[in-house]
Amino acid sequence: MQNNLIMIQGLVDHIEENLSEDVNIVSLAKSLNLSPWHFQRVFKSLIGDTLGGYVRGRRLTRAAQLLLSSDFGILDIAFDVGFTSHEAFTRSFKSYYKVTPKSFKKDKPVVTLNRKPILTTDLYIHLTKYMVQEPFIDIRKAQTIVGVPTKIPSPFVADEQHCDLLFPTWIKLFDRQSEIANRIKNKHYSVSISPSGNFTEATVDYIAAVPVTKLSDIPEDLTSYTFPKQLVAIFDIAIIEKDTIDKTIDYIYGYWLPNSPYTRAKGEDYESFDNFSLDGDPLNKSQYILPLQLKE
Incomplete structure (x- = not known):
């Protein structure tokens, strides 16, 4: 149990520090001696989201922080958080926040930005509270x-x-x-x-x-x-x-x-x-x- 917590927390920390990098699920799973299916299921059970969905959410959260607090241009921010085009960034951002990056930067709305999750054994208790079962x-x-x-x-x-x-x-x-x-x-x-x-x-x-x-x-x-x-x-x-x-x-x-x-x-x-x-x-x-x- 603790090994999984340490493994996923380390991955979360790495993602947070390297948001612009591509995430290769196959390579990550292999480095942890897990199949891609097993790795993704462990990640989802602990984080509550798929690896791809989690990375996308963290990138957009970081982008929102930069739009609110920096003078960087929208394209620079898009590249900084790992998007390869203005169009892809705008489409994802609007889907996530319901406004375009341009409007978000101009209007500076009051929003609650998601924080990086910190994993604890309490999450295991939550997962298993109503699921005590043996196969x-x-x-x-x-x-x-x-x-x-x-x-x-x-x-x-x-x-x-x-x-x-x-x-x-x-x-x-x-x-x-x-x-x-x-x-x-x-x-x-x-x-x-x-x-x-x-x-x-x-x-x-x-x-x-x-x-x-x-x-x-x-x-x-x-x-x-x-x-x-x-x-x-x-x-x-x-x-x-x-x-x-x-x-x-x-x-x-x-x-x-x-x-x-x-x-x-x-x-x-x-x-x-x-x-x-x-x-x-x-x-x-x-x-x-x-x-x-x-x-x-």
């Missing part, structure tokens, strides 16, 4: 799924609520699941797949699917994916809400995994659902599953 550790057999593919914003790039984006995909699956041969009834899966394996691209592949006992001809516009036989941790999720999965993942990567005898193995995290419905049934339950290997 079931199991060796899962290989499982093939067939379902509806789509593209969604990467969870580490965009702030969009994925539930709303995914609803049409699930409707399509429910409309067409009867076409899928050898499907296991009353069981559904979902998985997000990063083409690079690092979740650093703007969009990732998402599949809403049903498991099958064997793979036959795949209906048009549908796709298949196979989870390999592997050691996994299975977390039960009692109620499915918009932020339930995010809270669970934050708990897993921010607290449970660092304090367990395991590390994340290669492969995809995924969800499975029993008797899933689209009507918002409060009895909907799911399992969040991630691949594991024992720490060396």
Whole structure:
């Protein structure tokens, strides 16, 4: 636990001192002996924002400070905090503060500027207060799924609520699941797949699917994916809400995994659902599953 706090606090300090530098998630994760996925999840669980979102917010906060207290020109400030063009800076600043940098500098509005976070163990207590849970550790057999593919914003790039984006995909699956041969009834899966394996691209592949006992001809516009036989941790999720999965993942990567005898193995995290419905049934339950290997 303390190692994660020290690691992320050191990164936060470095970002603060070098706001104009590009942040390479892959290199950062490698230097800390973590996968990009694991690193970004640890960061988000402790900071409350993705690494990209955090850096963007700190740059814009620093820019606002300079606009209010210095005589630097807008373009100079943009370059100073890491933006490569006046247009990109203006667009981001207006999105964040709801006014252009020019108007902000001229009118000098009274705003509360975000401070750099200082991490303490109190944050872990907050994360785990209502999430005291241990997963079931199991060796899962290989499982093939067939379902509806789509593209969604990467969870580490965009702030969009994925539930709303995914609803049409699930409707399509429910409309067409009867076409899928050898499907296991009353069981559904979902998985997000990063083409690079690092979740650093703007969009990732998402599949809403049903498991099958064997793979036959795949209906048009549908796709298949196979989870390999592997050691996994299975977390039960009692109620499915918009932020339930995010809270669970934050708990897993921010607290449970660092304090367990395991590390994340290669492969995809995924969800499975029993008797899933689209009507918002409060009895909907799911399992969040991630691949594991024992720490060396």
